[in-house]
Amino acid sequence: MNEELLSKLSELTEAGKINKALAKGQDGVDEVTKQALDEGVAPDAVLEALVKGMSAIGEKFAQGKAFVPNMLLAARAMNAGMAHLKPFFSSGQVKRKGTFIIGTVFGDLHDIGKNLVAMMVEGSGWEVIDLGVDVKPEKFINAVSQHPGCVVGLSALLTTTMGNMEVVLKSLREKYPTLKIIIGGAPISQNFAETIGANGFATNPQGAVELLNELVA
Numbered sequence: 001m002n003e004e005l006l007s008k009l010s011e012l013t014e015a016g017k018i019n020k021a022l023a024k025g026q027d028g029v030d031e032v033t034k035q036a037l038d039e040g041v042a043p044d045a046v047l048e049a050l051v052k053g054m055s056a057i058g059e060k061f062a063q064g065k066a067f068v069p070n071m072l073l074a075a076r077a078m079n080a081g082m083a084h085l086k087p088f089f090s091s092g093q094v095k096r097k098g099t100f101i102i103g104t105v106f107g108d109l110h111d112i113g114k115n116l117v118a119m120m121v122e123g124s125g126w127e128v129i130d131l132g133v134d135v136k137p138e139k140f141i142n143a144v145s146q147h148p149g150c151v152v153g154l155s156a157l158l159t160t161t162m163g164n165m166e167v168v169l170k171s172l173r174e175k176y177p178t179l180k181i182i183i184g185g186a187p188i189s190q191n192f193a194e195t196i197g198a199n200g201f202a203t204n205p206q207g208a209v210e211l212l213n214e215l216v217a
C-alpha cells in the first residue's frame with residue numbers, strides 16, 4: 001500500500017499535478033502527500049518519492065524531452081508536497097543534504113534558468129537560499145557567513161556579466177578560501193569555469209544536482 005502511494009506521488013510530481021483543484025478533480029501531490037503522512041508513511045520516504053519525480057522530469061528536461069513549463073509545474077507540485085513535510089524538517093526528523101545559496105550576479109537580471117536550478121536543487125533535498133538577481137559580492141558574503149558549510153551557485157546570462165562572476169567568486173574566496181562554488185548560464189563553459197577557479201559547471205538543473213551531490217559525497 002505504501003509502495004503504491006509512494007510511486008503515485010512520484011508520478012504526480014513528475015506530471016506536475018499540484019492539487020485536486022488544478023488536476024481536474026483528481027488527487028494531486030498536495031492530497032496524496034497528506035494522505036501518505038496521515039497513513040503513517042515515514043516522512044523521509046515521502047521526500048524520496050517527491051525527489052524521484054523531480055529527478056525524472058529533470059532528466060527529461062536535460063535530454064530535451066521536457067520543457068520549462070513542465071519543470072515549473074513539477075516544481076510547484078513538489079512545493080505542495082514539501083509544505084506538508086516542513087514540520088518534519090523543523091523537528092529534525094528529515095535531514096537536508098546541505099545548504100545551497102544561489103543568485104544571478106550583479107549587472108544581470110536574467111533569472112528563469114537560475115530559478116529552475118534552485119527549484120530542482122530544493123527538490124533534490126537541499127535547503128536553498130535564493131538571493132535573487134543583480135546580486136553584489138557583499139550580499140553573497142553575508143549569506144555565506146550565516147550558513148557555514150554551504151555551497152554557492154552563481155548564474156550569468158550575459159557575456160558582459162561573466163566577468164562579474166569572477167569578481168564575486170574572488171571576493172568570496174578571499175573570505176572563505178575553501179568555499180565550494182559552482183557556476184552556470186548560457187554563455188558559461190567548462191573552460192571558463194576552470195579559468196576562474198569554480199568547483200564545477202553545469203548546463204541544466206539536473207547537472208547542477210549531480211554536481212552538488214558529488215561535491216558533498
Ligand code: B12
Pocket residue numbers: 068107108109110111112113114116117153154155156157158159160182183184185186187201202203204205207208
Ligand atoms: C528571457 C530573456 C530576457 C528577459 C529576462 C527575464 C527573466 N526574468 O529572466 C529580459 C527581457 C528581462 C532580458 C533582458 C536582457 N537581455 Co535577455 N534574454 C532572454 C532570453 C530570450 C532567454 C533566457 C532564458 O531564460 N533562457 C531559458 C533558461 C531556462 O535557460 P538559461 O538561463 O540558460 O538557464 C539554464 C542553464 O544555463 C543552466 N543555468 C543557469 N544558471 C545556472 C546556475 C548554476 C549554478 C548552474 C549550475 C546552472 C545554471 O540551467 C538553466 C536551466 O537549464 C535570452 C535568449 C536565449 N534564447 O537564451 C536573451 C539573452 C540572454 N538576453 C540578451 C540581452 C542582450 C539582454 C539585454 C542586454 C537586452 C537589452 N538590450 O536590454 C537585457 C539585459 C538585462 C540585464 N541587465 O540582465 C542576450 C545576451 C547576449 C550576450 N551574449 O550577452 C540574449 C542571448 C539574447 C540575444 N540573442 O541577444 N532578457
